[in-house]
Amino acid sequence: MNDNNQKLLEGFNCIARADARILILGSMPGQISLTKEQYYAHPRNSFWRIMAEMFGFNPELPYEKRLPLIQQQGIALWDVVHRCKRKGSLDADIKQQTVEANNFQQLFNDCPDIHHVFFNGQKAASLYKTHVLPGLEPNTSLHYQTLPSTSPAHASLGHDQKYQQWLCIKERL
Numbered sequence: 001m002n003d004n005n006q007k008l009l010e011g012f013n014c015i016a017r018a019d020a021r022i023l024i025l026g027s028m029p030g031q032i033s034l035t036k037e038q039y040y041a042h043p044r045n046s047f048w049r050i051m052a053e054m055f056g057f058n059p060e061l062p063y064e065k066r067l068p069l070i071q072q073q074g075i076a077l078w079d080v081v082h083r084c085k086r087k088g089s090l091d092a093d094i095k096q097q098t099v100e101a102n103n104f105q106q107l108f109n110d111c112p113d114i115h116h117v118f119f120n121g122q123k124a125a126s127l128y129k130t131h132v133l134p135g136l137e138p139n140t141s142l143h144y145q146t147l148p149s150t151s152p153a154h155a156s157l158g159h160d161q162k163y164q165q166w167l168c169i170k171e172r173l
Contacts, residue, residue: 009034010083014102015067016076020111022169027124028081030089030151038063039077042089044152046159047120050166051075074173076111078102080127089153092123101131108139115141116172121149143172 011029026039033041040047041063048066052059057069070077085098108114119125125146147169148154148162157165 007087008083008085008098011079011081011102012037012039014076014078014107015039015071016078016107016111017071018111019074019113020071020076021074021113021115022172023076023078023107023111023114023117024120024169025117025124025128026077026079026120027127028079028084028086028094032089036063040150042152045150046152046162047150049159050150050163053163054167054170074113075169076107076114078107080124080132094123094127099127099131101127101135104132105136108136108142116143116145116169118169119144119146121151121154122146123149 009028011034016023029039030042032043033039035041048059051057051066051070055069055073057066059066061069067077080101081094081099082102083098083100085095117128119128125144128144145168147166148157150162150166
């Protein structure tokens with residue numbers, strides 16, 4: 001793939017309150033999310049439907065009203081990647097040598113109650129392990145778990161199967 005076909009993409013700021021206890025990490029927002037400047041904005045991404053079912057709110061609420069509802073639960077949202085080159089929206093197209101990770105040490109300092117990090121898919125976990133974990137101060141109180149991606153590209157599991165696996169978040173709050 002020609003580098004000229006890939007754009008330099010920049011992700012979003014972390015959505016977190018200082019009292020967050022759970023961090024949910026994606027890899028890098030897709031094109032629709034970047035365009036709308038909203039986490040999990042693709043209409044077929046099941047993230048907001050799962051959160052709404054788990055915490056009892058309408059997934060059709062405006063984005064600005066959904067964010068505080070999950071923050072009130074102690075959940076923070078972010079992505080592993082701050083900046084990278086990628087053509088399209090697929091994680092598989094992220095050009096590894098262009099990955100710049102977000103500043104997780106600062107996040108964990110600012111939100112010291114985070115005790116669980118949940119990865120929204122295998123790619124987020126892999127990127128974190130490669131680009132973040134080696135630079136973090138050791139922290140034995142953090143627990144990590146990879147969940148099935150809520151992306152429509154991960155079609156091997158249906159919504160109900162994904163929801164059942166994502167319920168462990170509620171158990172950890």
